[in-house]
Amino acid sequence: MRKRIIAGNWKMFKLSGEAADFAEHIKEQLTASDQVEAVICPPALYLNDLLQRFETTAIKVGAQTMHDTDEGAFTGEISPAMLKDLGVQYVILGHSERRQYFNETDDTVNKKVLAAFNHHLVPIVCVGESLEQREALETVSIVSAQVEKAFQGVTAEQAKQAVIAYEPIWAIGTGKTATADDANEVCAAIRHKVETLYSTDVANAIRIQYGGSVKPENITELLSKDNIDGALVGGASLDPAAFVQLVEAGTHGE
Numbered sequence: 001m002r003k004r005i006i007a008g009n010w011k012m013f014k015l016s017g018e019a020a021d022f023a024e025h026i027k028e029q030l031t032a033s034d035q036v037e038a039v040i041c042p043p044a045l046y047l048n049d050l051l052q053r054f055e056t057t058a059i060k061v062g063a064q065t066m067h068d069t070d071e072g073a074f075t076g077e078i079s080p081a082m083l084k085d086l087g088v089q090y091v092i093l094g095h096s097e098r099r100q101y102f103n104e105t106d107d108t109v110n111k112k113v114l115a116a117f118n119h120h121l122v123p124i125v126c127v128g129e130s131l132e133q134r135e136a137l138e139t140v141s142i143v144s145a146q147v148e149k150a151f152q153g154v155t156a157e158q159a160k161q162a163v164i165a166y167e168p169i170w171a172i173g174t175g176k177t178a179t180a181d182d183a184n185e186v187c188a189a190i191r192h193k194v195e196t197l198y199s200t201d202v203a204n205a206i207r208i209q210y211g212g213s214v215k216p217e218n219i220t221e222l223l224s225k226d227n228i229d230g231a232l233v234g235g236a237s238l239d240p241a242a243f244v245q246l247v248e249a250g251t252h253g254e
């Protein structure tokens, strides 16, 4: 059985004291589990502090983005080597906000995915369609193409470790969630795409999250679906009590 993964994407929220308070709260509440993994992806400034606070816990830390080269004259950027050096385990790549506001393309996402694996960072590769594309019935072709491009040059052994987050753009921060059945259907299509790119073995191993207005109230139904292995959560992950509930939901209903 795939281990579920609940990841909180804080985006550009919280001051340092709030980040520290959150970490202290959840580390008292969450215990290690075989069924579910908890990951916090804070602004890069707080990565080091959270890594230290979570050192003796099972809670993992992820970055929200990174550059694709080890070092260089790229003002303001953070490299995969720097993340690895700190002890970061995960990195979100190709989030729709990065694609929309920071010119990320399928090509740059692919370069970053390859760089992440080179540094033994696990990428959480985000894919998803816009409302227009959904209405034009292009969802499966769009997300399949995003997956194919993101994984170019990635080996089967690497792909098995990866996480894909299906985040329909129209469901992010809007309060609109895809129905659990719709989300599951797209996650199944993504798994099928992975199977055609690699093998059944890889498709069975890769973890696929749903993201978009996930909350404690709707996570149980989403996780009850066969192809949904977790959630990438924005807004609701900012509240420590809600985040604990989201992770705890992952330990039920196997």
Ligand SMILES: O=C(CO)COP(=O)(O)O
Pocket (backbone or CB within 6 Å): 009, 095, 167, 171, 172, 173, 174, 175, 211, 212, 213, 214, 232, 233, 234, 235, 236
């Ligand atoms: O973008 C998201 C997580 O990466 C989803 O954000 P919300 O949970 O706030 O809709």
